[in-house]
Amino acid sequence: MYSLPYPQLFTSIIVIFMDKKIAFPGDYVASCEEFVPGKNTFAQNDNIYATAYGDVTYDGHTVHVKGKAKTIEQPVIGDVLIGVIEGMMDTRAFVDCAPLEKEGVRMLSKISAVLPVSNIRKGFVENIRDEIRIGDVIRAKVNAVLPNVELTITYPEYGVIKAFCSRCRNTMVLNDRKLICSKCEHVETRKLAQL
Numbered sequence: 001m002y003s004l005p006y007p008q009l010f011t012s013i014i015v016i017f018m019d020k021k022i023a024f025p026g027d028y029v030a031s032c033e034e035f036v037p038g039k040n041t042f043a044q045n046d047n048i049y050a051t052a053y054g055d056v057t058y059d060g061h062t063v064h065v066k067g068k069a070k071t072i073e074q075p076v077i078g079d080v081l082i083g084v085i086e087g088m089m090d091t092r093a094f095v096d097c098a099p100l101e102k103e104g105v106r107m108l109s110k111i112s113a114v115l116p117v118s119n120i121r122k123g124f125v126e127n128i129r130d131e132i133r134i135g136d137v138i139r140a141k142v143n144a145v146l147p148n149v150e151l152t153i154t155y156p157e158y159g160v161i162k163a164f165c166s167r168c169r170n171t172m173v174l175n176d177r178k179l180i181c182s183k184c185e186h187v188e189t190r191k192l193a194q195l
């Protein structure tokens with residue numbers, strides 16, 4: 001069925017020829033016992049992993065991932081993402097969002113997004129820290145994709161879904177419409193997502 005140019009690599013060749021493999025960043029592509037990491041790959045613990053999205057190609061003893069960066073799908077306006085607030089300024093927050101699963105396809109390894117203070121709630125926000133805090137988990141909607149992925153949590157169903165006490169980092173719980181630290185009882189405010 002297949003000609004085997006490298007009989008000594010029998011097991012790998014089978015995998016290679018049976019199905020053309022597409023790798024996502026972080027996917028295992030080969031073993032260091034049989035291959036040397038090439039373009040868009042790295043080796044760790046005797047395994048070779050992809051650093052880009054693309055076709056896995058084997059060139060003699062070297063494994064490459066032929067990057068397909070242009071065909072990778074970006075989130076589109078209206079997509080809903082779950083992310084963690086990683087950084088904050090007075091005017092915006094930086095959010096690391098989990099890979100988007102859509103129609104059974106994992107689209108990106110991570111999405112770095114921006115949440116402008118004007119997209120937090122309708123009306124004026126005096127202090128962004130009354131609405132979100134670093135470490136909070138939010139559910140947000142994609143509002144724009146160029147030049148950056150921009151999020152909005154203005155609508156009731158979007159906002160903070162898990163909050164951590166700014167004093168002691170324990171989980172905040174809702175009690176009589178107040179957000180109270182489960183350990184030190186510090187009271188804080190957030191723009192919460194309503195479900």
Ligand SMILES: [Zn+2]
Pocket residue numbers: 165166167168169170181182183184185186
């Ligand atoms: Zn606390």
